[in-house]
Amino acid sequence: MELLVDLHVHSHYSRATSRNCTIEGLYFWGKLKGINVIGTGDFTHPEWFQEFRDKLTPVEGGLFELRKEIADEIDRTLPASVRSNLIRFVPSVEIATIYKKGERVRKLHQLIIMPSFEAVSRLNAQLERVGNLKADGRPILGLDSYELLRFALEADKDTLYIPAHIWTPWFGLFGSKSGFDTLTEAYEDLAPEVHAIETGLSSDPAMNWRLKQLDGLAITSNSDAHSPQKLGREATIVNTNLTYVDVIGAIRTNDRRLAGTIEFFPEEGKYHYDGHRACGVKFSPKETKAHDGICPVCHKPLVVGVDYRVDELADRAIEDEKPSKTVEYIVPLTEVVAELHGTKSTSGKAVVAEYDKLIANLGDEFSILRKLPLDTIREYSPQVALAVERIRTDKVHKEAGYDGVYGTIKVFKDAAERAETLNQLSLL
Ligand SMILES: [Zn+2]
Ligand SMILES: [Zn+2]
Incomplete structure (x- = not known):
């Protein structure tokens, strides 16, 4: 069966998260969204x-x-339309590492998914010796x-280890500020793990398929939700049974059971383009090259995006x-409803x-x-059907994000086009 998986989630013990990041909150929103496997986070x-x-x-x-x-x-508080959705949880965490390698300071975020509470206990016991696990849900x-990857595999060989948001300038494996150029530089003989x-x-x-070094690796997407409403901002689609071995196995082997991903338009992300937020400078890669990577306002290096x-x-x-x-x-x-x-x-x-x-x-x-026939949506709301059709067919208007500022994806070009289109719809 088709299952939607979101492995990157935070609890209310992580910084800057919602109080509703409880197991109950994740369950409730998981059903509204239609996610089947949710990482516990933290x-x-x-x-x-x-x-x-x-x-x-x-x-x-x-x-x-x-x-x-x-x-x-x-379930009693949920609409009947989503009550029977299946929800399973899997123990997961995002860990931030800071260390020096090759004379440079590296800052990486990574996800660890484990099959059992016993495995989690073993890894936690090991990590307690390294640092404070109580200060932040994302330590x-x-x-x-x-070393982290080695510890995780020692705790359980069926662990799934995923370098998180690998292109983020500061905390990504391939980030421009504190990452690496290759997987092997970071993981050496453990890279195949x-x-x-x-x-x-x-x-x-x-974008990721452009790198030969990622050939054969599963490309996954998750929400990195700091509030349960944001669950499934992105997600991974697998076609398999609802078990750890099958779902996580599909990702580990990257075989046909890993159907693909559900994505934000990448322009909407906070680091798609380059620039300086404080200087009001947003550049495409081409413009950055034309300026030799230097901000024309403050004359410091630009934050180079994804x-x-x-x-x-x-x-x-x-x-x-x-x-x-x-x-x-x-x-x-x-966002669609707000724009309408x-x-x-x-x-x-x-x-x-x-x-x-x-x-x-x-x-x-x-x-x-994703799924409902447009005619079915149209019967209920012609406006929502129009918006969904434009999103499904990539007829949306994109403004790229940069230096920590989210980009925007709009169904309508501007207020005038919105008014005119909605007016025509109401005449039909
Ligand atoms: Zn992160
Ligand atoms: Zn600047």
Whole structure:
């Protein structure tokens, strides 16, 4: 069966996260979104580990489900349209490492996915000796990523280790500021144990397939959600059974069971283009090259984004043949509804009410964005159908993000086009 997987999630014990990042909150939003396998996040944090160990029970095949009495209570608050969606959890964490290698300071983020609470306990015991696991749900350790990978595999050979958002300038494996140029530089003889990477919001599979060194590795996408509403901003699609061995095995082997990914348009990510936020300078890679990488306002080096960096490390052209994986682009449904309402805020009363009605009438968010026939959506809302059609066919308007500023993806070119189009729709 088709399953949607989101392995990069944070709990309320991570910095700058929502109070609703609880197991209950993740379960609730997982059902609204249509995600089937959700990473717990933050398993190195002792209180969070205790919290989810109490609330989750193992199911056959090595994933976990929410205890029935808790699940039943939440299900009663959900619309019937999404109540039967299947949700499983898997222990996961994002760990930040800071270390010196080859005379340079490296800062990397990586995801670790483990099959059992026992494996988590073994790894946590090892990492406790390295640094403080209580300070932050996403711990920062003075540890070489090579050692971290070794510890994780020693704790359990079925661990899945994924360098996270690999193109982010400061914390990505290939980041322009504190990353590496090759996987082998970072992982040496353990490089073959890295079976997957995470695209991050600012890159998509097509960009990653330009690197021969990533051939054979699974390209995964996750949300990096700091609030449960952001679950599934990006996700990985697998076609297999709902067990650890099958889902994580599909990713590890990158075989046909790994169907592909659901992506942000990479322009929407915070580091797609280059620039200086404080100087109001946003450059395409071409413009950056024309300025020798220097900011024309403050005369310091620009923050080089993902698009530039991919081009620097790529050994294939973007037009070259690509692996046969599905890549679907989405815009979060609340953003779509907000734009239709002519507002930027996705948390306004009218927008939230409309979102809830859409889910109650049409089913979970991913079904609406990806699967439902446009005619079915049109019967309920011609406006939403029009927006979904434009997103599915890549007829959207893109403004690239840069230096920590999110880009924007718009269904309508501007307010005038929006008014005119919606007016025509209402006449039909
Ligand atoms: Zn990160
Ligand atoms: Zn500047």
